[in-house]
Amino acid sequence: MRPAADQRKRVPSPSVAFTVLERGLLFFLVWLVLMPSAKVADLAVGLLATALATWTSLRLLPPASGHLRLGALLAFVPHFMWQSVLAGVDVARRAFDPRMPLRPGFVVYRVGFPPGLARNEYTVITSLLPGSVPAGDVEGAIIYHALDTSQPVVEQLAEEERRLSTALISGDHHD
Incomplete structure (x- = not known):
């Protein structure tokens, strides 16, 4: 074997x-x-x-x-732009509506990208997700600060990882 x-x-x-x-x-x-x-x-x-x-x-x-898969990267751009807009709207809405429930806290996400270029790209992209920001890392995981931990933060992070994986062919990317 x-x-x-x-x-x-x-x-x-x-x-x-x-x-x-x-x-x-x-x-x-x-x-x-x-x-x-x-x-x-x-x-x-x-x-x-x-x-x-x-x-x-x-x-x-x-x-x-x-390297990048150019076609997959171009398909990723509209999603990335939309997520950036949603992040801005979400933060503004929370800032101007005092009734908006906030449950701030930290979420640990076990990312499949090992330390290196792909993981850094992933961290930059996920920093634009609505209500969360990378705050550190531990072995095999990234720590995110979330404005509302009752939201599906881990599921969003997994979806972003899946989308970015299709745009990358990388020596430091998981299979």
């Missing part, structure tokens, strides 16, 4: 060329959004900035340590 570690599904690391192309395209698209100009000089500066940003990203996050 093989050890459990050998039975885990392994995700092949992306090729360096694919990673360079993918990141370069994303950086150039960001440049176009920030500098929507048709001037040749601006495009030349954009290409130079794209090359430098791509080179820096490859140094800081080598291809073997993970």
